[in-house]
Amino acid sequence: MPRVNFNYVKCTRCGKCVPVCPQEIIKMNSSGSPFAFPENDCLCCEKCVAVCPVNAITVECD
Structure with a gap:
């Protein structure tokens, strides 16, 4: 099963990761931090x- 890991100490919350995902599983939460759901679709x-x-x-x- 794939796992997408975000290092939130390094992450600048720029959002560049969101539009490049071909499965559209990377999203930003209400505080602007990225997350991947559902990871199984990665x-x-x-x-x-x-x-x-x-x-x-x-x-x-x-």
């Missing part, structure tokens, strides 16, 4: 990882 393409300017996202795939 394709492990790592487009979110590539676009993050502060390297705050990792994707774990089985």
Whole structure:
């Protein structure tokens, strides 16, 4: 099962990860922090990882 991890210490809440997700699973919560739901739909393409300017996202795939 894929797991999308956000390092909220590094994350600047820029939102660049949201539009690049082909499955549209990355969203921003009410405080502006990104989250992935449902993680099971993640394709492990790592487009979110590539676009993050502060390297705050990792994707774990089985």
